[in-house]
Amino acid sequence: MLWTIMPLDVVLEGSESFQPSYAEIRCKNGGTLLVEPIRPNRAKVVRLISTDPTHYLNPSLQPGSIIEFKW
Amino acid sequence: MAIIGQIEGHITLPPQNKTTKYEHVIPQLVAIEQNPKIHGLIVILNTVGGDVEAGLAIAEMIETLSKPTVSLVVGGGHSIGVPIAVSASYSFIAETATMTIHPIRLSGLVIGVPQTYEYLDKMQDRVIKFVTRNSRISEEKFRQLMFCTDQMARDIGTVMVGRDAVRDGLIDEVGGLGQAVKKLQQLVDERCNGGMKD
Numbered sequence: 001m002l003w004t005i006m007p008l009d010v011v012l013e014g015s016e017s018f019q020p021s022y023a024e025i026r027c028k029n030g031g032t033l034l035v036e037p038i039r040p041n042r043a044k045v046v047r048l049i050s051t052d053p054t055h056y057l058n059p060s061l062q063p064g065s066i067i068e069f070k071w
Numbered sequence: 072m073a074i075i076g077q078i079e080g081h082i083t084l085p086p087q088n089k090t091t092k093y094e095h096v097i098p099q100l101v102a103i104e105q106n107p108k109i110h111g112l113i114v115i116l117n118t119v120g121g122d123v124e125a126g127l128a129i130a131e132m133i134e135t136l137s138k139p140t141v142s143l144v145v146g147g148g149h150s151i152g153v154p155i156a157v158s159a160s161y162s163f164i165a166e167t168a169t170m171t172i173h174p175i176r177l178s179g180l181v182i183g184v185p186q187t188y189e190y191l192d193k194m195q196d197r198v199i200k201f202v203t204r205n206s207r208i209s210e211e212k213f214r215q216l217m218f219c220t221d222q223m224a225r226d227i228g229t230v231m232v233g234r235d236a237v238r239d240g241l242i243d244e245v246g247g248l249g250q251a252v253k254k255l256q257q258l259v260d261e262r263c264n265g266g267m268k269d
Contacts, residue, residue: 001194003175004077004120005149011077014085048095053102056095063092 022046025069031055035067042068072099072114078121078129078151091118093125100132110259111139113251114159120150123175123194127151127201130158134205139258143251144168144242154198156242157206161254163246166233170241172216173228207240 004011023043025033031050035043048061055061079090103109114133120126133140133155142159144152149171156162156170164170175195199217203210216229216239223230236242244250 001123001175002077002121003123003126003150003194003198005147005171005173006077006119011084011088014087018085020086047092050098053098053105056098057102057106063095 020046027055027061029055031061033061033067035069038066042066072096072112074114074116074118074129074152074155077119078126078155090121093122093129096129097132100129100136104136104138109138110263111141111255112136112159113255114140114142114155116142116144116148116152116156117146118148118150118152118155120152123151123198125151126155127197130154130201133158134201139255139262141251141255141258143246143248144170144236145247147171151198153241154201154205157202160258161244162206162242163244163251163254164233164236164242165247166245168233170231170236171223171228172213172231173223173226174217202241206242209240212239213241 002008002011020036022034023037025035027033030052031048033045034047034049036046037043043066045061045063045065045067047063048055050056059065060067074091074096075089077084077088077090079092084090103112112133140159142156142162144156144162144164145168147169148156148164149169150173153170153172175191175198199210199213202208202213216231218227219229220227222228231239231241233245237245
């Protein structure tokens, strides 16, 4: 349930056509990253999945940050 | 920690929204609690609201953090941003920042069955209880602000600018980044000194 001052149609605009393609990559430190590939070897972090809370404090693994990786 | 844009909960929002993702913030708060090198937390808020459950979860986590916390509202801390702002040990609001308090509702939807209304009412009560428990504002005053009809052009509720929020006891003090950091330092020092006496 959303409680916001933004009109709901503005918030949800494009939600039907929004079909992102995500890829999962394994991190060296043990976590898994859900990323949205933007260019070869470059991707935007969507979500970090890890059982170690300290991984979440790493700024380079924040959702929205761009990472470089090798397949 | 910065909380900006929409608070994203169980539903992933389309990409035009800037969002703060609760599934990332919650483990961050766990890590902050566990890390002995971290002595305090400053939460900077500029949010238009968002998911009630996710927002309350973040607020509850900040409230129960054993380390000193200071919140600073800049720009806006609307809707579900209000409980997050008051959850900190001490709260600041910038002089020109605003907070909108308005009822929770399903916009554009006619409430068909009484159960729906009761559900919304229950959600609202959770928010009101949290806010009144964590700030100096009374439940009566908060409800009055929430259902005020002469403040907003197309909606019910109240827009509070910096000083109004402090006057009504929602926020502790008007201030900026400098004051917020200084206050956090003071709270951290007090806690360290208290710990040494034990």
